[in-house]
Amino acid sequence: SETQGFLIVMLTYITSATEVSNEELVRSLETTVPEQEETLMATLAKQWMQEGITQGLEQGLEQGLLSSIRTGLKTRFGAAGEQVMERIADTHDPAKLQQLVSALFEVNTLAEFQERCRIVLADDRPVNGAHLN
Missing domain, CATH: 1.10.10 (Arc Repressor Mutant, subunit A)
Incomplete structure (x- = not known):
């Protein structure tokens, strides 16, 4: 009706x-x-x-992207890379997480990745103690 x-x-x-x-x-x-x-x-x-x-x-997409970043950081940068993950784990925006996955393929050093994190996450706080200005 x-x-x-x-x-x-x-x-x-x-x-x-x-x-x-x-x-x-x-x-x-x-x-x-x-x-x-x-x-x-x-x-x-x-x-x-x-x-x-x-x-x-x-939630599945977010967890998959976080897992990819965690694996990439560990594979490329060892224990130092895993420490950066602490800051990224608080991110829930799939678009930002996808940018960080891409960054893992584009950067040459952990410092470059940390700088990318700072830019992508739009946060001027240091990523895991590294001041990147």
Whole structure:
């Protein structure tokens, strides 16, 4: 029905654009539109499942990139490279992590990689004690 379609659109918006908890949303549905509850719950379940899949893919990508950087640093620069990883491990932006993976293939020294980290991570703090100005 038209009302059901409207409610589905509204639910999709509410779940993606607000900070309403899942429990609050379910309680509201139970009291506001009990006759539509089953259909709307199926819509919510699909929305939550899609959000979970998206979040899982993002986390998997991030972990894969961090693992590649860790392996590259260890392989190219040994223990000194592993120490740089401490600073990078706090990074959660896949685009920045991808730039650092690329940097591992482009630099010749650990100091060059540390400078790249400073630039990519847009942070003027020293990377693992090395002042690179």
